[in-house]
Amino acid sequence: MLLGMLVIVVTKIVNTAVVARLFTLTQPTLMRLRWFALTYALWMRFKHAVLARARASWAWRLARVIKRQWRQRWRRR
Structure with a gap:
């Protein structure tokens, strides 16, 4: 159970980092809209x-x- 919770927490952190990075990369283009x-x-x-x-x-x-x-x-x- 502890390992499952750890996997979920680590996955959330990694996903947040990926989305933040993608937003950073695409923000200049998005701001044109x-x-x-x-x-x-x-x-x-x-x-x-x-x-x-x-x-x-x-x-x-x-x-x-x-x-x-x-x-x-x-x-x-």
Whole structure:
């Protein structure tokens, strides 16, 4: 069961990397399509707004503090 779950996780990671690479390679051509460029711009605006709200939240700030503390502890060893 553990091996099956590992295979699924690794496959998802590899597929995500492949799709990201394909998008990187085809983005200049896709941006020539007016509908795609408009949709992409709207998506990026929405994404940045959501990330800004998440980064301003107390949970995000707390996680950053905890991460910084763990890094400092790790470096001391």
